Amino acid sequence: MSEHKDNQQNSKDMNDRYVTLVDDQGNEELYQVLFTFDSEDYGKSYVLLYPASAKEDEEVEIQAFSFKPDENGDVAEGDLYPIEDDDEWNMVEEVLNTFINDDGTDY
Template identity: 50%
Template sequence: MDTQNITIVDENGNETLCEILFTFESEELKKSYVIYYPVGSEDEDGNVEIFASSYDPNAGNEGSLDAIETDAEWDMIEEMIAAFDNDEEQ
């Protein structure tokens, strides 16, 4: 698998390098999503805290990440992460 990274900049201007686990699009919501985690954040068991954002690759010169807005979006994201985990275990 090719590793893809993004740099997340918080409201204080702090940058965090993150590895992208996967991206997907929702036809129903007409949005794109990215699932990622901070590089080097693995615990002693290799577990990471996963983050999700919607994104617009055409916004600005580098695209933009936006917060997940609804419970329906979170439900869909959780289903996608579970499917990803199942695929990785096989």
């Protein structure tokens, strides 16, 4: 996983399945939501994203953030928050690895 990009913004599109990340230079990139999950241990919701422009067999960097869900529990027009705690990162990576192993898909 990579470091987060500063000044994250998201745009509502196709049932909130896409998020636009804006880096500190103002460059925008569209990401697709891989999945979201909640952690009781940290009391947060998390979203994992991958570049929307990625080809099916292309290796990509997964971006992960915590977020405040909307009333439907989705990533909406709200803010994404960087994951800065090492233990929290480890938990997110474990969830991602479980997802990849269960799904059989390489991201």
